Amino acid sequence: MSLPTAHSPLGACTLQALIRQLPDRVVVKDRNSTFIACNQRFADDLGLSVDAISGKSDFDFFPPQLAARYQADDHQVISTGQGITLQEPGMFAGSPGWLETSKSPIFDATGQCIGLTVIIRDISQQLRDIDEMRRQSWAVQANSRTNQALVQAQDEGELLQAVCEAIVADQRYQLALICGISNVQQKQLQVLACAGSARGYAEQLQVSWDENQPSGRGPIGHCIRLGSTVSLGELQQQPQFQPWQAAVRQFGLQAIVAIPLVAGPDLIGALAVYAGEAQSFGPVEVQVFEELTRNVQFGIQSRRTQVAYQQSLQEQASQAQVLEKALENALAAIASVLEQRDPYTAGHQKHVAELAVLIGQEMGLPAEQLRGLYLSGVVHDLGKIEVPAEILSKPSRLHPVEFALVKRHPDVAYNILKNIDFPWPIADIIRQHHEFMDGSGYPLGLCGDAILPAARILTVADIVESMSSDRPYRAALGIEQAIAQIRLMRGVQLDPLVVDACIRVLERGAFTPHLLSLEDNI
Known part of the structure; x- marks a missing residue:
């Protein structure tokens, strides 16, 4: 049995009828990597008709380097008689995406490999979904570890540091920091706690929430002025991030989510998390980190209330000791008067x-x-x-x-x-x-x-x-x-x-x- 060709009316009709129904891009090539047939979806990507593609090769449609790689993969399938599957970046209708290309050999009745089929799937959305799930999972895990840190921390300073360390524990995020107010009149902030591989960035960070100052126009200052979350990607290209451009390039930071920290009536500062991927903080991640921040706020408020309560008890105990001692001295003085008589x-x-x-x-x-x-x-x-x-x-x-x-x-x-x-x-x-x-x-x-x-x-x-x-x-x-x-x-x-x-x-x-x-x- 021989492979039908585009020159055979029956063969061409049979191939077109088969592959036209498939949802993916489908190409049939002979053993010389010449296109024999394709479906309309593949032709549409190239902006050509199906008939215009038959008899052509990859070099007719793609840059030489890319075409040579495609044909090298074809040769591997034909020479070994084994299929391969590859994932690689590509273009669909002029838009960048990710392709999954499966190449399978075609054999004649004698077992001779006489060509191959190429099935090309657009897996861009699939990979985006996987990436979204992965990023959401990181955020949820960070939230879970933070809740454990809130329970175990003994005081506020230990709590803030434990929160930062919990967020970056699996190294998915390069930096977590908590800023606190250092000068209310000048609207200056200072780093109270930080952790992560980009800790050096936090150690040299100067930031405020004064919009009239360059250091106050970044996401942290903005989130404090707004009183709400600010998320920003592509940090190295953002004009409002100009004061920190050199530092973010040095540490490979691409995205930030900044959330104001408020405990009771008091503004504490802000929690900021940095990532090395520009699209790290989508709506779900932002929601998870906002929940995390609420838990941190509750932990801070609880400890401040507890500290105030303990201080009150200590003051009361101290005052009671003073009064009791005075009482004892007074009673002893009365007793001594009696004993003198x-x-x-x-x-x-x-x-x-x-x-x-x-x-x-x-x-x-x-x-x-x-x-x-x-x-x-x-x-x-x-x-x-x-x-x-x-x-x-x-x-x-x-x-x-x-x-x-x-x-x-x-x-x-x-x-x-x-x-x-x-x-x-x-x-x-x-x-x-x-x-x-x-x-x-x-x-x-x-x-x-x-x-x-x-x-x-x-x-x-x-x-x-x-x-x-x-x-x-x-x-x-x-x-x-x-x-x-x-x-x-x-x-x-x-x-x-x-x-x-x-x-x-x-x-x-x-x-x-x-x-x-x-x-x-x-």
């Missing part, structure tokens, strides 16, 4: 406060409660300031009338302190520090849970410390009697949990008590 109780209140804190620690109370417990102990006998000094220092047992006067001291202290706004119920704790669990105490006769936990601790600490001190009417007693006495009172007059904690403190030597009978504890 009663030399036998000098240091008693402070020692009671220290033992109360040891018991509270043993019971696992938090530091804040321990602080209130200590301050309550420091002035727990404040009400004795109303008791005449001769009664406080009397060397013999008190008369019942005198004792009744002394028993008023919890109420006296309460009335002095009740209108002071302490962070703890100090006035109530002091008022209750002579109450007993069975209701036999004074001044209110409270019992059980009606007594504040801090007051129960202060009661035990006051008893133990009083017993350890010399009184005008007796010497201090021993530790064995101390433990026996509070055990005797445990669960009846004293809180058992407090007593148990106190005994543990005493037995390990953290505080050394000396026991006194209950009647003497006033």
